[in-house]
Amino acid sequence: MPTKTLKYDTSNAKSLLREVAERSGQNLSACYQCRRCAAGCPVGEETGVTPDRLVRMVLLGDREEALNNLLVWQCVACYTCGTRCPNNIQTARITETLKQMSKEAHLAPLKPRVADFHSAFMQAAGHHGRFNEIEGMRIYEIKTAIKDLKKGGVKAVFDEMFAQAKLGMTMTKKKRMHLKIDKVKNVAEVKALYRKAKQGKGE
């Protein structure tokens, strides 16, 4: 995949670097572009963006690219990059931070299903305090189906439902489906943590 030329935005560089460094807790300036992270990244080939590029985007102040690239969405959080960094930069924390900033900037996710899955997971985990697979998948499937239908993607909805139903049937046959909903008794305490998280973001 060809690499895009990054824009050097002098007015933006300092503030973007400070924001990402503070939120991720990572010293991005320590990166000397050795690209060991890139060599270890399992999704770099497909995304065309590797962790070293993310660092460059931030250092150059290219906010648009930094918040809107495939690695931010397709990073599988395997933490290989950070483990191999000779300067101990946890690049995956940078990816996580940029993903959150992208959402706060209301940018449309490049991988809507990834965004929907994470949000469905958090919603389901917050509901009863424990993640229920059936509930989580239901929220996720509804979110993606609505988006697909808006785009006129009836086939995409059908394919997704078919794949999930097939897996669901195999799991049922093998007694791997559990219909019982596991609940935290003191779910109020979990919900208080969710509220505090929202307050922290000024929502």
Next chain:
Amino acid sequence: MTMELAYYPGCSLHASSQLYDIQCKMVFDNLGIELKEIEDWNCCGATAAAKTDDFLAIALPARNLGIADATGLPEIMIPCSSCYSRTLVSQKRLSCDPELKNAINAELGQKVEGKIKVSNILEVLRTKVDSGEISNKAGKKLEGLKAACYYGCLLTRFPCDVTVTDDVENPQGMEIVCKSLGVETVDWSYKTDCCGASASVNDAEESQLLMSRIMKDAAARGANCYVATCPLCQFNLDAYQDEVGKKYGIDQRLPVYFITELIGLSMGFDPIAMQVDRHLTDAMGLLKELKLI
């Protein structure tokens, strides 16, 4: 003498990977370790919290840590790699950030003290190999199994500086346990590579590509099964192996055993009681073929 360990099963072990929960209890009980499931635990937030909310990523495991500290037990074992990683990271972060710790503790009935030792399943099992207790209890040699020990990401790689209990790039814990059961292990290159985790649901192309690399190497090294400790790694290879194999032209379909299944078999437990028949890629056939059951 019975030893007590605090125990956090996590959501998977109470749902699709319940067999792992059952096996953990059976195996540890036989080793004289009582697993005390902590009261009223909640979801650790897994990767979804890390990706979407820095506060919840620390606060959700923190609530469990508070409950675990209150048990007064010295150690908590967490079999799921993701739960283990998130809990260990939360404990580390809170030890470096008293302000955050106070903010979270203000919401909790049982406050995080940060004193309990957070352990993964291999850490605990290795001490039992070293003490000879595993070879005492698990006497049946599982000859004929050639295992590709699959660790995945989160047992040895963390997004912050914590003490890693095995070699980061070439961990050996699972091999040590397997060898003590008479299981042969293969040297291979993909033991700590990523299976795609939840990408199997939200980005199937990506996770299938990642799984195909793992499957090709395991097959090329002559493994006849995988062994895993992470319920999500196990589930992905178990549920999607056939689909990935067809797509990428890989013929082998290898059972994906939990480490607890192999220990249990060696201890003489009934495979049905351990729910080995509930795998999505057949796990009974190989054991019958090798006359291990």
